[in-house]
Amino acid sequence: MVFLSNLVNGISLGSIYAIIALGYTMVYGIAKMLNFAHGDVIMVGAFIIFCAAQYWGMSLIPSLLIAMAVCTLLGITIEKLAYKPLRQATSLAVLITAIGMSYLLQNTALLIWGANPKVFPSLFNLDTIVLFDGQLSIKGETLITIAANIVIMIGLTLFTSRSKMGKAMRCVSEDRGAAELMGINVNTTISVTFAIGSALAAIAGLLLCSAYPMLQPTTGSMPGIKAFTAAVFGGIGSIPGAMLGGVLLGIIEILGKAYISTELGDAIVFAVLIIVLLVRPTGLLGKAVREKV
Amino acid sequence: MSEAKIRQNTPMVPYPSGAMVPERDLGSIPVLECSHLGIEFGGLKAVDDFNVIMGKTEIAGLIGPNGAGKTTIFNLLTKVYQPTHGTMMLEGKDMGNMTTVDVNKAGIARTFQNIRLFDNMTVEENVRIGLHNQIRYGMFSGILRLPKYWKAEKQQHEKALELLNIFDMAGLADVRAGSLPYGAQRRLEIVRALATSPKLLLLDEPAAGMNPHETEELMGNIIKIRDQFQIAVLLIEHDMNLVMGICEDICVLNFGKIIAKGTPDQIQQNPAVIEAYLGKRKEAEA
Amino acid sequence: MKTKKARFITSMVTYGVVIALYIVLTIMIDNKSISRTLKGQLIPICSWIVMAVSLNLVVGISGELSLGHAGFMSIGAFSGIVTSGWLLNGFEMEDPTLRLVLAIVTGGLIAGIAGALIGIPVLRLRGDYLAIVTLAFGEIIKNVMNCVYVAVEGKALNWGFLSGDLPGTLLLNGPMGAVKVKTISTFTAGFLLVMFTLVVVLNLTNSRSGRAIMAARDNRIAAESMGINITKYKMMAFVTAATLAGMAGALYGLSMATLVPTKFSFNESINVLVFVVLGGIGNIPGSIVSAAALTILPEKLRFLQNYRMLAYAVLLILAMLLSNNPMMKSLWKRLIPGRKEKAEGEGAMRA
Numbered sequence: 001m002v003f004l005s006n007l008v009n010g011i012s013l014g015s016i017y018a019i020i021a022l023g024y025t026m027v028y029g030i031a032k033m034l035n036f037a038h039g040d041v042i043m044v045g046a047f048i049i050f051c052a053a054q055y056w057g058m059s060l061i062p063s064l065l066i067a068m069a070v071c072t073l074l075g076i077t078i079e080k081l082a083y084k085p086l087r088q089a090t091s092l093a094v095l096i097t098a099i100g101m102s103y104l105l106q107n108t109a110l111l112i113w114g115a116n117p118k119v120f121p122s123l124f125n126l127d128t129i130v131l132f133d134g135q136l137s138i139k140g141e142t143l144i145t146i147a148a149n150i151v152i153m154i155g156l157t158l159f160t161s162r163s164k165m166g167k168a169m170r171c172v173s174e175d176r177g178a179a180e181l182m183g184i185n186v187n188t189t190i191s192v193t194f195a196i197g198s199a200l201a202a203i204a205g206l207l208l209c210s211a212y213p214m215l216q217p218t219t220g221s222m223p224g225i226k227a228f229t230a231a232v233f234g235g236i237g238s239i240p241g242a243m244l245g246g247v248l249l250g251i252i253e254i255l256g257k258a259y260i261s262t263e264l265g266d267a268i269v270f271a272v273l274i275i276v277l278l279v280r281p282t283g284l285l286g287k288a289v290r291e292k293v
Numbered sequence: 294m295s296e297a298k299i300r301q302n303t304p305m306v307p308y309p310s311g312a313m314v315p316e317r318d319l320g321s322i323p324v325l326e327c328s329h330l331g332i333e334f335g336g337l338k339a340v341d342d343f344n345v346i347m348g349k350t351e352i353a354g355l356i357g358p359n360g361a362g363k364t365t366i367f368n369l370l371t372k373v374y375q376p377t378h379g380t381m382m383l384e385g386k387d388m389g390n391m392t393t394v395d396v397n398k399a400g401i402a403r404t405f406q407n408i409r410l411f412d413n414m415t416v417e418e419n420v421r422i423g424l425h426n427q428i429r430y431g432m433f434s435g436i437l438r439l440p441k442y443w444k445a446e447k448q449q450h451e452k453a454l455e456l457l458n459i460f461d462m463a464g465l466a467d468v469r470a471g472s473l474p475y476g477a478q479r480r481l482e483i484v485r486a487l488a489t490s491p492k493l494l495l496l497d498e499p500a501a502g503m504n505p506h507e508t509e510e511l512m513g514n515i516i517k518i519r520d521q522f523q524i525a526v527l528l529i530e531h532d533m534n535l536v537m538g539i540c541e542d543i544c545v546l547n548f549g550k551i552i553a554k555g556t557p558d559q560i561q562q563n564p565a566v567i568e569a570y571l572g573k574r575k576e577a578e579a
Numbered sequence: 580m581k582t583k584k585a586r587f588i589t590s591m592v593t594y595g596v597v598i599a600l601y602i603v604l605t606i607m608i609d610n611k612s613i614s615r616t617l618k619g620q621l622i623p624i625c626s627w628i629v630m631a632v633s634l635n636l637v638v639g640i641s642g643e644l645s646l647g648h649a650g651f652m653s654i655g656a657f658s659g660i661v662t663s664g665w666l667l668n669g670f671e672m673e674d675p676t677l678r679l680v681l682a683i684v685t686g687g688l689i690a691g692i693a694g695a696l697i698g699i700p701v702l703r704l705r706g707d708y709l710a711i712v713t714l715a716f717g718e719i720i721k722n723v724m725n726c727v728y729v730a731v732e733g734k735a736l737n738w739g740f741l742s743g744d745l746p747g748t749l750l751l752n753g754p755m756g757a758v759k760v761k762t763i764s765t766f767t768a769g770f771l772l773v774m775f776t777l778v779v780v781l782n783l784t785n786s787r788s789g790r791a792i793m794a795a796r797d798n799r800i801a802a803e804s805m806g807i808n809i810t811k812y813k814m815m816a817f818v819t820a821a822t823l824a825g826m827a828g829a830l831y832g833l834s835m836a837t838l839v840p841t842k843f844s845f846n847e848s849i850n851v852l853v854f855v856v857l858g859g860i861g862n863i864p865g866s867i868v869s870a871a872a873l874t875i876l877p878e879k880l881r882f883l884q885n886y887r888m889l890a891y892a893v894l895l896i897l898a899m900l901l902s903n904n905p906m907m908k909s910l911w912k913r914l915i916p917g918r919k920e921k922a923e924g925e926g927a928m929r930a
Contacts, residue, residue, distance in 0.1 A: 034707070082896055089903035092644065096856045097899040099849055103892035111885060225714070225845060232711040263741060267722035270715035277708055278700050293364070293373050293405070293800055371804060397806035409801035411794055415582070422794045425787065426806045432815060435786030436779055442786065449787075467582045489805055 001136050006258045007251065012142040012211065014250020015149035019204040020227035021242035022156065023197030029173040029237040030193045033091060036098035037078060038201060039224015040105035043217060045071045045202030046120065046209045047113055053121045060123040067202040075198025076191050109217035117216045120209035145207045152200065153243050160239065169193055173237065226269065233273050235286025244284055299512045303541040305556060308346055315541055318348030322385045324493050324525040330379035332369055339365050340549045343379070352519055352526045354536045357546035358569060363529045364406050367495050371403055372396050384492060398426060400492035404482040404499060412471030416462065416481055419470050420453040423488025428452065456484050460514060475502045487518065496528040500535050508532055512539050537561065545569065590781050593864045597777065601770040616878055622834040624874050625769025629776045629827035631854040631870035632863055633820040636780050639861030640789065641816035642796030644710040647717025648851050651821040652828035653724055653843035654693050655686030659829025660757045661729050664750040667761065669734045675763035683772065683829040690825020694818040702813045717848055724840035725754045756839035757832065764834035772830055776823050780863060783819065792816050857898060
């Protein structure tokens with residue numbers, strides 16, 4: 001029973017990682033860059049919801065919508081200001097810029113909201129589900145998180161395979177030059193990708209802070225790193241890979257902390273990642289790129 | 294421009310197994326022996342039943358339409374791809390377990406269809422990379438600048454210039470390789486490959502992008518290299534003047550299979566070859 | 580690539596400038612004409628310079644992105660602290676210089692061994708996957724160090740993992756880190772370590788092994804075809820860098836009275852990477868300048884008080900945008916005599 005409880009928590013945490021990982025993997029696929037600032041966009045989203053709920057007394061949905069709008073705008077702005085000018089630069093240069101952007105967001109948040117951790121309000125007024133004669137209790141939020149992940153995953157898969165913009169995104173990921181020649185507006189496509197990723201970040205922020213209610217400017221940092229590793233773990237650039245990587249990572253983290261050691265929880269997660277990558281060097285669902293000789 | 298066209302009329306004699314090698318190489322072990330060599334990519338046989346025996350100092354050509362599998366064979370010989378069928382032997386040694394690095398150490402060097410120079414290094418440095426396993430010293434000798442370092446660096450410098458002189462390129466030693474004109478880059482790749490002291494030199498389209506004068510020069514240089522270093526050369530080429538001029542034995546490939554093998558004269562008259570390049574004669578044009 | 584002569588001159592100038600700075604700063608310390616803040620930063624600057632130069636060996640010369648370099652610094656720091664404490668308490672070695680030297684050497688060796696062990700799995704991967712695994716190892720090291728307890732009892736060392744109930748004098752206290760360290764690092768030691776690092780890295784780069792490392796970076800398949808064992812040379816760069824980072828860590832660790840394992844986090848690894856990128860990938864003298872400047876900069880920005888780190892972030896972004904702007908790049912190229920090369924090459928061919 002305890003195992004089931006841990007498993008469910010693992011899937012839930014993993015779902016949050018998966019939603020964050022989706023943002024990383026989509027942006028990587030299309031812009032071939034690691035958007036380090038993504039984790040901090042999550043933090044911004046969480047803070048917006050916090051302000052909306054705490055100071056302006058809004059309920060769940062309006063707060064979430066405002067946060068999604070702000071994050072989307074933020075993501076698009078960051079892309080236009082800092083990443084677009086560097087499209088021809090080396091990937092390392094873009095990486096450092098993204099890191100600078102991450103510092104920028106963290107320190108701005110620090111200035112606005114201070115370093116003291118805020119307690120995230122409980123916005124989901126859901127009952128805890130009790131199963132097996134009270135031996136297994138699952139919080140409503142946990143199930144919502146898992147459900148949200150599934151819905152997002154299905155939605156994104158349909159979007160990228162059926163919709164015109166989704167197909168455009170796939171084209172730009174494969175061959176930017178050819179996509180441009182086919183009349184696809186690359187700038188818009190990239191902006192849309194960042195927009196979607198950032199909107200998802202807001203959702204992730206809500207779910208993350210609902211489960212772990214401490215909110216500080218550095219809140220997004222570690223989940224960002226873990227989600228980024230999850231994206232690579234699942235195969236960078238692959239949407240199902242991000243989902244799989246995220247969920248697995250969450251499960252490994254919770255089970256590791258529960259059954260092996262709490263202090264070494266992170267070490268276990270990263271150790272598993274290393275082992276998997278050694279066996280499958282391009283991630284679980286990643287494609288090996290053959291170089292033409 | 295020389296009046297006489299280069300043409301090799303090497304007497305070819307049958308080697309015990311039936312394949313033809315130059316008469317002068319009859320007493321030595323063949324440098325290369327491929328037996329039913331092939332590679333399959335998920336059902337598609339990119340190369341199928343490739344059989345060849347090359348004499349120690351033979352210059353052989355590999356020709357065929359684009360996509361016939363010629364570069365794939367080079368990749369097989371250098372173990373960039375692992376063959377799925379058949380065997381390869383270098384001077385009698387089975388190459389089955391060798392890696393690309395082993396292959397070069399054992400004596401095969403190559404150039405690339407798409408030129409793979411170290412663009413940001415100078416011409417001389419590129420050649421020195423080729424000398425990496427020929428003139429050596431260890432990491433610590435380098436860091437501590439022991440006498441071995443100074444001696445070996447001087448040796449490498451001299452040897453590099455000596456090799457570059459084959460193509461009159463010694464004067465370009467300090468030029469950045471990436472800024473060389475196309476023809477010079479191709480020649481540098483050959484020098485670099487030669488620096489590894491190979492027994493068999495694989496040249497992938499060495500004359501690509503060269504004008505007739507440069508091609509004639511190249512032909513002379515390849516023969517000169519063969520005579521001076523006593524090595525074998527296998528080349529892929531589309532320039533028929535070069536192929537017919539310096540190759541002693543030619544192998545024609547189409548769709549991954551050998552469709553003809555023989556001397557230049559034999560190949561030029563072979564109907565299967567003509568068909569592969571020009572297509573079937575239309576009945577009405579007979 | 581510059582000609583041999585140009586590279587020789589650059590190396591000599593680098594050594595010269597470092598020596599000159601050392602002399603000047605030592606005089607200023609003796610005259611007490613140096614600010615207290617700067618004086619306190621001298622040893623850390625030396626450590627960060629060594630970190631940046633060693634990371635440049637991996638990122639610039641070997642062409643692999645390492646996001647866990649601080650992990651090696653951590654191993655070196657705590658190994659050094661333990662060594663110094665053990666020698667002092669167990670063997671009554673009072674001489675601080677001898678202890679420092681032994682600590683730095685030990686820190687380097689253990690970090691080097693860690694580098695070799697980590698390198699085996701890491702260097703099998705490519706590109707972003709390699710980077711991620713280095714990040715993973717960095718986090719693992721941080722996490723593990725947080726659980727290590729070491730105490731010295733007589734001549735023996737007692738180890739504890741996850742629990743700190745050890746007999747003897749405690750040297751490492753798990754998450755609390757190093758306990759009451761005797762700070763024996765000196766600026767002279769730092770200067771010597773920097774010089775050592777420069778000699779190792781510059782000489783390695785300008786040697787047969789260095790050329791092989793760069794060939795493996797520039798064109799892996801071509802290098803393999805030349806008989807160069809890619810893994811061997813990538814390992815060479817990686818392990819050398821790890822060893823140097825360990826030595827830097829020991830120097831750093833023995834200059835702080837307290838040091839916690841979580842100090843050596845992903846953020847520190849990224850910091851060093853920023854030094855390397857801003858100083859120029861593959862540009863060793865550049866790494867020296869950027870490491871020193873960017874260590875001093877946050878202090879200089881103190882007047883901005885709360886806006887300090889924000890200003891740093893903005894400056895970083897601007898620096899990256901400006902240095903990669905196509906207009907700036909073509910301006911730069913016209914100032915550099917590299918243009919001549921292409922003309923020479925083509926002219927000679929037509930002659």
